[in-house]
Amino acid sequence: MKADRPKLYLNLYWHMHQPDYRDLTTNEYVLPWTYLHAIKDYSDMAYHLEANPLARVSFNFVPILLEQLEDYAQQFKNNAIRDPLLALLIKDDLSDISHDECHLICESCFKSHHEKMLSPFPHYQRLLQIYQLVEPLMKQHAVTERDEFHYLSAQYKADLLVWYHLAWCGESLRRTNPVVQALMTKGALFTDEERMQLFAVIVDTISNLIPRYKALMQRKQIELSTTPYYHPILPLLLDFRSTLDAMPQAPLPENASYQGGQARAIAHVQTAKKYHEQHFGVKPRGMWPAEGGVSHAALSLLAEHDVEWAATGQAVLFNSLAKSHLSNFNKDEYLYQPYRITNGKNDILCFFRDDQLSDKIGFEYAKIHSRDAVNDFMKALEDIQRNNTTDHSRVVSVILDGENAWEYFPYNGYYFLNELYAALTNHPDIQMTTFSDIVDMYQHGSTQDQGLSAPVLPQVAAGSWVYGTFSTWIGSKDKNLAWDLLCAAKKTYDNVIAQHTLNTEQLKACEQQLAICEGSDWFWWFGDYNSSDSVASFDQLYRRNLINLYTLLGQPVPDVLHQRISAGGGNSENAGTMRRGQS
Numbered sequence: 001m002k003a004d005r006p007k008l009y010l011n012l013y014w015h016m017h018q019p020d021y022r023d024l025t026t027n028e029y030v031l032p033w034t035y036l037h038a039i040k041d042y043s044d045m046a047y048h049l050e051a052n053p054l055a056r057v058s059f060n061f062v063p064i065l066l067e068q069l070e071d072y073a074q075q076f077k078n079n080a081i082r083d084p085l086l087a088l089l090i091k092d093d094l095s096d097i098s099h100d101e102c103h104l105i106c107e108s109c110f111k112s113h114h115e116k117m118l119s120p121f122p123h124y125q126r127l128l129q130i131y132q133l134v135e136p137l138m139k140q141h142a143v144t145e146r147d148e149f150h151y152l153s154a155q156y157k158a159d160l161l162v163w164y165h166l167a168w169c170g171e172s173l174r175r176t177n178p179v180v181q182a183l184m185t186k187g188a189l190f191t192d193e194e195r196m197q198l199f200a201v202i203v204d205t206i207s208n209l210i211p212r213y214k215a216l217m218q219r220k221q222i223e224l225s226t227t228p229y230y231h232p233i234l235p236l237l238l239d240f241r242s243t244l245d246a247m248p249q250a251p252l253p254e255n256a257s258y259q260g261g262q263a264r265a266i267a268h269v270q271t272a273k274k275y276h277e278q279h280f281g282v283k284p285r286g287m288w289p290a291e292g293g294v295s296h297a298a299l300s301l302l303a304e305h306d307v308e309w310a311a312t313g314q315a316v317l318f319n320s321l322a323k324s325h326l327s328n329f330n331k332d333e334y335l336y337q338p339y340r341i342t343n344g345k346n347d348i349l350c351f352f353r354d355d356q357l358s359d360k361i362g363f364e365y366a367k368i369h370s371r372d373a374v375n376d377f378m379k380a381l382e383d384i385q386r387n388n389t390t391d392h393s394r395v396v397s398v399i400l401d402g403e404n405a406w407e408y409f410p411y412n413g414y415y416f417l418n419e420l421y422a423a424l425t426n427h428p429d430i431q432m433t434t435f436s437d438i439v440d441m442y443q444h445g446s447t448q449d450q451g452l453s454a455p456v457l458p459q460v461a462a463g464s465w466v467y468g469t470f471s472t473w474i475g476s477k478d479k480n481l482a483w484d485l486l487c488a489a490k491k492t493y494d495n496v497i498a499q500h501t502l503n504t505e506q507l508k509a510c511e512q513q514l515a516i517c518e519g520s521d522w523f524w525w526f527g528d529y530n531s532s533d534s535v536a537s538f539d540q541l542y543r544r545n546l547i548n549l550y551t552l553l554g555q556p557v558p559d560v561l562h563q564r565i566s567a568g569g570g571n572s573e574n575a576g577t578m579r580r581g582q583s
Helices: 033-051 063-078 084-089 099-108 114-118 122-141 154-168 171-176 178-186 192-207 209-218 234-238 240-245 261-280 296-304 314-323 355-367 370-386 410-425 435-443 477-498 504-517 521-525 532-553
Strands: 008-016 057-061 222-225 309-312 339-342 347-352 394-401 430-433
Touching: 008 033, 008 370, 008 435, 033 063, 033 154, 033 171, 033 192, 033 209, 033 410, 057 063, 063 192, 063 209, 063 261, 084 099, 084 154, 084 192, 099 154, 114 122, 114 154, 122 154, 154 178, 154 192, 171 178, 171 410, 178 192, 192 209, 209 222, 209 261, 222 435, 234 240, 234 261, 234 296, 261 296, 261 504, 296 339, 296 347, 309 435, 314 347, 347 394, 347 435, 355 370, 355 394, 355 410, 370 394, 370 410, 370 430, 410 430, 430 435, 477 504, 477 521, 477 532, 504 532, 521 532
Parallel strands: 008 057, 008 394, 008 430, 057 222, 309 347
Antiparallel strands: 339 347
16 A cells, blocks of 8 residues: 555554562562563564564563563572572472472473463473373372472473473574574483573573663664653552542542652652663663553653653543543544643653554454464554545554563464564555654654644543553552552651661662562452462562561561452453453
8 A cells, every 4th residue: 555645653662571579588589470581572572673674663671670680690690590490490409309399390380371382392281291190199199298299200390390491482592592492302301411501591591681672772773761660650659549530439548648659759760760771871761651550740750850751551542632621532533643741841742552453462463363463453554544634644652561462472473573573664654663753753843844743631631551540450459458558568668767777778678678569560460350379479479578678677567468468360361461451
C-alpha cells in the first residue's frame, strides 16, 4: 500500500522489569526469575535488533532489574554465587546435597510453560515423567520426611538442572551457541564438565547484556528509558484517593494516605535517573511510570524533574478526555498523538498505548502462525493510516511487557519478531521511531508552521495501563491490607529516623529496604485471580521484606507479618505475569 498521506510513526516499546528477588539480610536470591529471563528474553530481544539493523524501537529498563543484572555479573567475577538454584548447576557432588536443595531442584525445575518450554524436548519430558512416577513412592517409602528424595540419583538431578537451564536459554543461544547445541543434541547423562560449560554460557550472556544494549543505543537503533527505581506506583504513593478517579466506589486502605509519599516518589525518580546515567552514560529523556500508573500530580512530578516524556494506557486517555469534557468518541481521532500535560510551569509529553495492538502481541499472536500474526499487525497499522484524513502523521504507540510474552510463543517468538521487524522496516509508509524522535518533532522550532503543537490534556484521570484503573494494586481486601502493613512500617520508619540513632550505613540499608517494599509487584499478586503457588511466593517475599525493615530499624516485628496476606487460587491468563489493557 502506498498512500498519498503522511507516514505512520510507530513507537514499539518493550518494558523490561523484575522486582528485587534478594533477601537483603542474607543477600541471597529467593527466586531465580532475573537470571532466567536474562538468558532467554533480554538476550533474545537484543539479538533481534542486532540481526535487524534498520529496526528502531524503545526499551524500558527498570533500575532494580539493571541492579540485579549487575549483581549477577559481580557474582560471576567474584566466583561467589548467591542464587541457590544457579549454584546447584555447578555444584561438584550432587549426591551429597541437602534435603532442602533436593526440594529446591524438584520444585523449581518443572516451573516452565509446559507446552512451549518443556514438552518440545523429549529428554526433558522424560525427566518429568520419571518424577511423576516416583513422587508417590518417595513419599510412601521415605523413612523420614527428609529422606523422601532417595529414589532420585545424582545423575537425575544433574540432567534436570541442565535441561531446566537449556529450556530457559533464548532461541538466539540455541541457534548460535555450540555448547547449547551440543548439550541439546546429547540430551542425557550430562557430566560435571558439561554443567560447567553451560554455566560459562550463562556467565557470558548475562555479563554482556548491558554492554549490548548500550551499543544499540549508541548506534541510535534504540532509545532506553527508565522507571522510578523500585517500580512504585507514583499516584498511589502521592494519594490513595487517586484510585477513585476510575473506581469511584472502590474501598481504600484504612490509612488515609501513605505518610511522606511525595518525598518517597521523588527519591525513586531521582535515583532512577542517576542509576540509568551511570550505566548508559546519558540521562534518560523519558520514563515509563510503573504499570503506566499516572495522575496529573504524578506526571507533573516527572516534569519537575526534567523528564520530557512518559507513556500510559489507552483507557487512561479515554477517561481523561471525558474528565476534560473533550470528545472520546473515535479513537482514530484522539489516540494516535502525544498530549501535553502541564502544571502551568512544567510540561511533559504523554503517549498513550494502543491497547488492542499491544494486547494482540501479548496474548493473541502466540496462538497463530507468525506470518498470519505479522500480516494482521501490519494490516491494522495500514488501516490506521488509511483512516487518517488529516495532514499530520499518526503516532501509534505499542507498549507491552518485553519478557513474559515470549515463553507462550513457539521458539520464544523468534519467527514472529524477525518477520515483524522485517515487515516494518520494508514498509514504505510506516516509520519505526522512538519516543524522543517524536518529542523532537513536536518541540522543533518550526513546529507551529508544521502544525505539530501537541494538544493540551487539561485533566488527567488517574489510572494505569490495566483497564485504566488501579484495581490490580488497590481496592480489594488483600491489596488494601498489604498497603496498611506498608503504611504501618513507614510510620515506624519515620519515628526511628526522627530519633537520629542510626549511623549512615544503617540509614542507607533501611531506606533501601523501605524502597523495595514500595514496589508495585507485591500488590499485583495479591488476589484470588492468581495461582496459589505464585501468590504464596510473593506473599512470603513481601512479608519477609517488611520483617527485614523492622529488623533493620531495631523494632519488634508485628505478629501480623507472620500471617498470610492472600491465598490466591485463580488461573489468570498467561500465568498472571501480564494483564490485558482492557477487560
